[in-house]
Amino acid sequence: MENNELDEMRAQLATLNEKLEKESIVSDKHISEATKKHISEMQRKLIIRMIVVAVLTPFIYLWLSPYFLPWCLGVISLNLYIYLKTRRWNHESLNVAENSKRIHKMMKVYRRTRRLLMIFFCLFLILVGVIVLIATKASIEGVSKFAFCLYIDIIVVGLYYVIDKIAVRPDVELVLEGILKDLEE
Amino acid sequence: MKEKELEFNRIVKANKAAIFTVCYFFSKDQDEVNDLFQETLINLWRGFEGFQGKCDVKTWIWRVSLNTCLTFERKKKRRVDTLPLTMDINLFTDTDDDTRQVQMLYRRINKLGMLDRAIILLWLENMSYEEIGEIIGISTKNVSVKLVRIKEQLKKMSND
Numbered sequence: 001m002e003n004n005e006l007d008e009m010r011a012q013l014a015t016l017n018e019k020l021e022k023e024s025i026v027s028d029k030h031i032s033e034a035t036k037k038h039i040s041e042m043q044r045k046l047i048i049r050m051i052v053v054a055v056l057t058p059f060i061y062l063w064l065s066p067y068f069l070p071w072c073l074g075v076i077s078l079n080l081y082i083y084l085k086t087r088r089w090n091h092e093s094l095n096v097a098e099n100s101k102r103i104h105k106m107m108k109v110y111r112r113t114r115r116l117l118m119i120f121f122c123l124f125l126i127l128v129g130v131i132v133l134i135a136t137k138a139s140i141e142g143v144s145k146f147a148f149c150l151y152i153d154i155i156v157v158g159l160y161y162v163i164d165k166i167a168v169r170p171d172v173e174l175v176l177e178g179i180l181k182d183l184e185e
Numbered sequence: 186m187k188e189k190e191l192e193f194n195r196i197v198k199a200n201k202a203a204i205f206t207v208c209y210f211f212s213k214d215q216d217e218v219n220d221l222f223q224e225t226l227i228n229l230w231r232g233f234e235g236f237q238g239k240c241d242v243k244t245w246i247w248r249v250s251l252n253t254c255l256t257f258e259r260k261k262k263r264r265v266d267t268l269p270l271t272m273d274i275n276l277f278t279d280t281d282d283d284t285r286q287v288q289m290l291y292r293r294i295n296k297l298g299m300l301d302r303a304i305i306l307l308w309l310e311n312m313s314y315e316e317i318g319e320i321i322g323i324s325t326k327n328v329s330v331k332l333v334r335i336k337e338q339l340k341k342m343s344n345d
Contacts, residue, residue, distance in 0.1 A: 005339070005343060006336075009290055009293065009309055010309050010311075011286075012286045012287060012289060012290035013206070013290060013306075013309045013310070015283050015286050015287055016202075016206060016209075016276075016287045016290070017202050017206065018283075019274060019276075019283060019284075019287070020201065020202035020205050020206065021202055023201075023271075023272050023273065023274065024271050024272075025201045025202075025205055025222075025270055025271060025272055026197060026198065026201050026204075026222070026226070026270065026271065027271050028194060030223070030226070030270070030271065031193075031194060031197060031226060031230075033223075
């Protein structure tokens with residue numbers, strides 16, 4: 001490519017920047033609305049999570065163990081708590097920085113609690129497996145039940161990993177991975 | 186307004202041109218620019234708490250803006266209505282000389298792939314290979330290799 005063409009492109013970009021500098025483009029209202037939209041998006045996700053766990057609860061109760069009921073209720077309560085907290089923010093006069101701070105803190109608590117619930121779930125399942133294994137004196141049935149518990153554990157940990165490390169990861173990391181793959185090709 | 190909120194507003198307003206430039210070159214019409222701009226604002230706001238001046242503000246703004254635009258495609262289907270930007274010009278439809286120049290640049294850059302678009306934009310902004318690498322997240326060597334290829338593509342386009 002000729003250098004003058006590149007210079008021309010630079011000059012065109014400079015023209016654009018000059019034009020944009022004269023424009024207001026973004027108002028305070030715009031910034032507030034953008035943040036408000038984010039809160040609504042988060043609330044929608046919380047509702048979906050609550051519905052999913054609520055729908056799954058009877059199946060977990062019937063198929064796995066009634067002891068998992070507190071776990072399910074814990075997850076629903078946690079989501080409900082965060083939802084009610086954030087719902088109130090939406091009606092308050094929007095303070096960008098304050099809400100950013102709150103959501104950041106809220107998400108931290110949410111992630112930590114979710115990790116704890118996941119660990120509790122996995123440990124409990126292993127315990128159930130071990131009890132069955134001992135009770136059946138390591139019969140084929142006992143071993144298969146223990147293996148089933150481990151299998152569920154692996155699925156739970158896998159799902160947790162996918163949700164926490166991939167879906168919740170900042171988009172930038174995903175993009176960068178794509179870029180690196182692109183470069184390798 | 187609290188100090189931090191004022192700081193956020195100040196940063197956004199000071200870098201509005203950079204944010205808009207990225208959104209413009211990754212959009213196909215004014216509506217998409219609005220959507221992208223709002224999405225970028227949300228991401229900037231989300232990251233503002235954790236930003237704390239770990240890198241240059243300009244680098245951070247470019248990084249978040251480009252990242253938002255690069256990942257926008259897959260989010261398109263589930264987006265909600267956005268507010269229009271407060272602008273008197275429309276870079277897609279206005280016909281004055283300056284806008285025509287900008288549109289010419291738009292047509293050139295828009296023919297490139299998403300990542301190439303990001304790299305050439307940063308390069309046209311007179312950023313160094315190191316800065317481009319830092320924003321995109323690739324090595325300086327990769328930046329130079331990519332730029333050579335992009336220039337070749339642009340040359341081919343202008344010959345066609």
